[in-house]
Amino acid sequence: MKRLVAGGALLLALCGPGRSIALEEVPFVTTPTPVVQGILDLAAVGPSDFIIDLGSGDGRIVIAAARERGARGFGVEIDGRLVDRANEAARGAGVADRAEFLVQDIFETVLSPATVVTMYLLPDVNLALRPRLLGMLRPGTRIVTHDYDMGDWEPDARVHLQAPGKTVGLRKESDLFLWLVPADVTGRWRAADGTVLEFSQRFQKVSVRVRGQGRTRIVEGRLRGDALEIPASGPGEPGWRLRVEGERLVGTRVDAAGGEQAWLARRDGK
Numbered sequence: 415m416k417r418l419v420a421g422g423a424l425l426l427a428l429c430g431p432g433r434s435i436a437l438e439e440v441p442f443v444t445t446p447t448p449v450v451q452g453i454l455d456l457a458a459v460g461p462s463d464f465i466i467d468l469g470s471g472d473g474r475i476v477i478a479a480a481r482e483r484g485a486r487g488f489g490v491e492i493d494g495r496l497v498d499r500a501n502e503a504a505r506g507a508g509v510a511d512r513a514e515f516l517v518q519d520i521f522e523t524v525l526s527p528a529t530v531v532t533m534y535l536l537p538d539v540n541l542a543l544r545p546r547l548l549g550m551l552r553p554g555t556r557i558v559t560h561d562y563d564m565g566d567w568e569p570d571a572r573v574h575l576q577a578p579g580k581t582v583g584l585r586k587e588s589d590l591f592l593w594l595v596p597a598d599v600t601g602r603w604r605a606a607d608g609t610v611l612e613f614s615q616r617f618q619k620v621s622v623r624v625r626g627q628g629r630t631r632i633v634e635g636r637l638r639g640d641a642l643e644i645p646a647s648g649p650g651e652p653g654w655r656l657r658v659e660g661e662r663l664v665g666t667r668v669d670a671a672g673g674e675q676a677w678l679a680r681r682d683g684k
């Protein structure tokens with residue numbers, strides 16, 4: 415609630431009362447330096463990462479990722495003067511070979527190279543980008559947003575930080591949200607031992623109908639990227655720790671006594 419109220423204050427500060435917020439009206443507001451560090455920490459950015467900042471402003475997030483974490487990436491920004499400034503800053507920081515900035519609309523950016531996507535935009539813009547994020551990013555890609563979440567797609571983690579250098583709103587604090595893009599497991603999967611798992615899925619949450627040994631049980635499971643955890647549906651029942659590998663679920667079946675057995679299922683229909 416506190417976050418919503420504070421977020422409302424920021425929106426008013428940015429857009430003024432009575433003015434509707436159109437998608438193209440995300441203003442240039444910088445993420446304070448400690449919050450940039452918080453974003454990189456929450457996404458666990460490292461040398462093997464490729465980061466894309468949607469609406470990159472002066473380029474500080476991608477430049478910090480390149481300079482301090484050894485990552486590569488690019489930022490896209492609608493304002494050409496900010497793009498020039500960001501490329502100049504990347505040269506000044508000695509990372510122009512790994513951090514690049516382009517004049518481009520965030521709704522036209524090809525997101526598929528990313529292992530990390532960062533966004534400091536507005537709530538309706540986050541929501542409008544959601545289908546592109548889910549459709550274009552590989553399972554396990556980390557998305558971090560600053561101050562605004564993604565509606566009914568619940569974050570996998572969140573942190574609240576002091577943000578003394580914040581230039582908008584009364585609140586000198588920031589919220590960061592992390593999502594891991596979930597693999598798509600919707601449909602039916604069949605194992606060699608005759609077990610059939612049927613999934614319905616809402617983002618990272620799955621409801622699993624387990625059929626086997628003449629019984630049907632329903633259990634709630636969870637995806638973290640391509641890692642799928644299905645707990646036991648009750649006493650004496652097995653659970654699973656699996657990885658989604660294209661058309662296969664690969665991992666272990668954990669019996670009621672804690673014994674683990676290699677387990678494999680194949681997709682058997684949507």
Ligand SMILES: C[S@@+](CC[C@H](N)C(=O)[O-])C[C@H]1O[C@@H](n2cnc3c(N)ncnc32)[C@H](O)[C@@H]1O
Binds near residue numbers: 439443445534
């Ligand atoms: C709140 S600022 C964030 C800047 C930077 N990412 C940071 O966190 O310091 C949002 C940026 O998005 C840019 N922007 C707004 N709409 C855009 C669009 N449709 N395509 C690309 N950039 C956009 C704005 O010009 C602005 O610089």
